[in-house]
Amino acid sequence: MQLTQEQLDIGKDNFNEAVGFSRRTFIQGAAASGAGLGAYYFGYKALTGDRVRVAFIGTGDEGSVLINEHPNKYMEVVAIADLRPENRKKAFVGDPRNPEARMGLVRKLGADDAAKVQTFDDHKALLAKKDELGLEAVIIAVPLSGHHPVAMDCLDAGLHVLSEKLMAHNITECKELIRKAKSNKDQELLYAVGHQRHYNVLYENATKLIDMGLLGDIRFIRAQWHRNNSFPGRDSWRKTVWQQRQYGLPEPNDKEKSELDKKAKEFGYNDMDQLVNWRLSNATGGGLMAELGSHQMDACSIFLGKVHPLAVQGYGGKNFYGVSDVGSKDKQNDDRDIDDHIYLTFEFPGPNYHPENNPEDICVVTYSSMNSNSSEPYGETVFGSRATLMVRTEKDALLYKENGGGSAGGFDQRLWVISSEEAGAPVLDAYETSGPSPAASDAKSGMGEKISRGYREEMEHFCYAIRTGNFKGPKEGGLRCNGTVAMADAIMALTANLAMKHKKRIVFKDAWFDPTSDAVPETDPDVVG
16 A cells, blocks of 8 residues: 555554543653653563573574664673574674664673673583573574474573564474473473564554554454565575675685584584575475564454454465576576465454354454565554554554544544544544644654664563563463463464465364363364365
């Protein structure tokens, strides 16, 4: 959906106007909070006492982002571990391609403190030194296939775990992780997963507007993450194995390459090439649905009250990449085995859904991801009977009123929120003005000048929960994305993959979402039979 700059500005002002009306007192308190916006929004506080001693396992692209965002007031980084020499160097010096998003420990901590951080070439060597390090917790950002084995080793070592998403490579592994965290002989361990939209103030406020009913009846949400990697050299997911030069490291000789391949095999990879390009292999990754779509289906389920979907169907294919006899005129030759185009349709229960008495109370959520066109920014659009909400690139939210109800609507109309006795709740109205109201300006400042994607807040809350011993779930004020919540996100993504693979509509089962049940979609006869 292409909007003019003026329409974009109006949509942002409209969103802030609605947030300012709905959360005025809260926004003012958040802006004045000495603990920071995240602590005020998400219910944790500044630490009292020592920081939590943490190690980062996996310091590639995502691990470097987490290092960049790690909360130094809550967390003391004592070690890093990674199989790749260039990633270990990157953890300290940052990424020269994107130094602001991945600045490295030297810039983050200062040279003296960074020098105290110990380095290991795998997580097992790190765990052997955990007592000497005084290690309490780990942040895991290894390839998807490594999430389960690395986390299990860390839980066995008595450490709290915050793992990157997707939770695991299959749902059997997800359930094993939840059970392992609870069964530690000394104490229950904290296990969390980094679906950071749970800690993004933009999504928090967008969900509040939906919960108020300002959007009206929601029957459709469209989510997409489109990119164009079709030009030679533009595919960010196809990487060369030996990237040491850009980090000041010499390219390894044949013997050193052989040793690195041997190291990769030790931890479940065919060779170092598969480790570097793990996202392109179904054996090590989960495709576009796991890497991108899981974030957005998580957001859609949050908008709908964190309900579980009812069914999913869709198409996935290697429509652009692949080996072609005709040549690059039809396809860009590439031996990846993940799909480069996926299109999914999910059915979610509406607010009054009942399988027998009201089975048609459904909200449809569509998701698409492609590698050959990027004309739309990634994000989610929520279509309500009274208004449309767009969240774009985790940074901006736009709100537009529907035309009707006694006032105009559309992309060119500014709006305000009024209390309506007739409607029994606040409703939107349009008005003529040239600029945002003071309430909209207050809401914008109360969310911070630069919207945080939630990485820092999820790590702050993780450390706070460790120090306070609060292992409760999100409904009780605990971590917003614990193992059970994260498993539901994994079930959505991995069942979507199964629907595309088997070319069928799959109905979700309640037992899949129950950590105490052994039922899982990947072995269910209704799915794979």
